[in-house]
Amino acid sequence: MESNELRIFKAVAEEGSITKAAQTLGYVQSNVTARIQQLEAELKTQLFYRQHGMILTPAGVKLSVYAEKIIHLLDEGKKSLNDSAAPSGSLSIGANHTLSSLNIPSLLSQYHKSYSQVNLSLTTSHSEDLIYKILHFQLDCAFVNIFSIKDDSIVKELIFEENLVLISNLECNKIEDLFLKSFLMYPTGCSTRAQLENWLRLNGVTNIRFMEFNNLHSIIEGVLAGLGVSFVPKSAVKKYIEEGSIKYFTIPSQYSTTKTFFIRHKDSLKTSALTKFIDLIELKTPYGKLFPINLNT
Missing domain, CATH: 1.10.10.10 (Winged helix-like DNA-binding domain superfamily/Winged helix DNA-binding domain)
Known part of the structure; x- marks a missing residue:
């Protein structure tokens, strides 16, 4: 064989x-x-x-x-x-859709400028799929947005918390107006969508209409055009809120807090390319110092 x-x-x-x-x-x-x-x-x-x-x-x-x-x-x-001190070879990175739209492009651009010999690849998908790819050695690392990861094979080194808000165009005056609209969201499997569904059901909304998108920018543009409403990180729509083109509504923190984890397989080699990528995250993004975290939290 x-x-x-x-x-x-x-x-x-x-x-x-x-x-x-x-x-x-x-x-x-x-x-x-x-x-x-x-x-x-x-x-x-x-x-x-x-x-x-x-x-x-x-x-x-x-x-x-x-x-x-x-x-x-x-x-x-x-x-x-x-492997050598000078990063080279390949580095395959995964990111959930929301994070890939907000942070990853600029992060990869900075990395490429510093380490042009590394062949970068980016896979964007929902978190469950990315975790599967990490477990089967199809990715070197990934940013995932999920409630918990219960697998001893995964090292989780970072938590990034962010607030989610309901958004609409200027026609909606109160939060109840949103219940009658279509929700522009990522496909099933997205933890943000699951949080939204749980909160809506708590408020007696069971007939939820979804229009599925795979791109955060398209979701925001759809909301601006009056196609529907959505539930997104507040940071993603900060400029629209400041210019007064989008309305936002807050909901209780247990439904509106999202955590992003940086993960890799414990048996994967921590190459110099991956080490430098982690260094860049610590240096250039708001994530801060990476540290080991209890997987079951």
């Missing part, structure tokens, strides 16, 4: 398709098919059901756990040998 076979196996398992895995890996489809068949023959067991795509068998599920660990160790070994 070779490491390249395990990488092909892992790609097929993740994509659920020989064709998609071949595209991801840059291989011809027949080569991927042949390597999977060779691996099954070598192990004398079927790794995939092939009726509707490629679905892992129980044996395939077992192998996938080991394949992920083996591939991670090989990649980490290569990173360790190539």
